Amino acid sequence: MFDENLPVDVQLISAHKSEIEANKKILASIISTVIFCGTHDLPLRGKELHEGVFQDLIKLKIEAGDQNLKATKKAAF
Numbered sequence: 001m002f003d004e005n006l007p008v009d010v011q012l013i014s015a016h017k018s019e020i021e022a023n024k025k026i027l028a029s030i031i032s033t034v035i036f037c038g039t040h041d042l043p044l045r046g047k048e049l050h051e052g053v054f055q056d057l058i059k060l061k062i063e064a065g066d067q068n069l070k071a072t073k074k075a076a077f
Contacts, residue, residue: 022068022071025068026068026069026071026072028068029061029066029068029069030058030069033054033057033058033061034054036057037053037054037057042054
């Protein structure tokens, strides 16, 4: 990742921009799930901490091949 031919500030800005773009894709996928729950009158959470329609839908999207969410699976879900 480190390129000796580019100044450090340019490399940091580039890395920051790519992280922002990746986060936008993840957020878009999460927002579409929330919108789906809202338009179908589904609750986002269940009675217990680790249950609910939202988390089940996120897991389903990951299993279906959503690469953006799959990258964050271990961190958040």
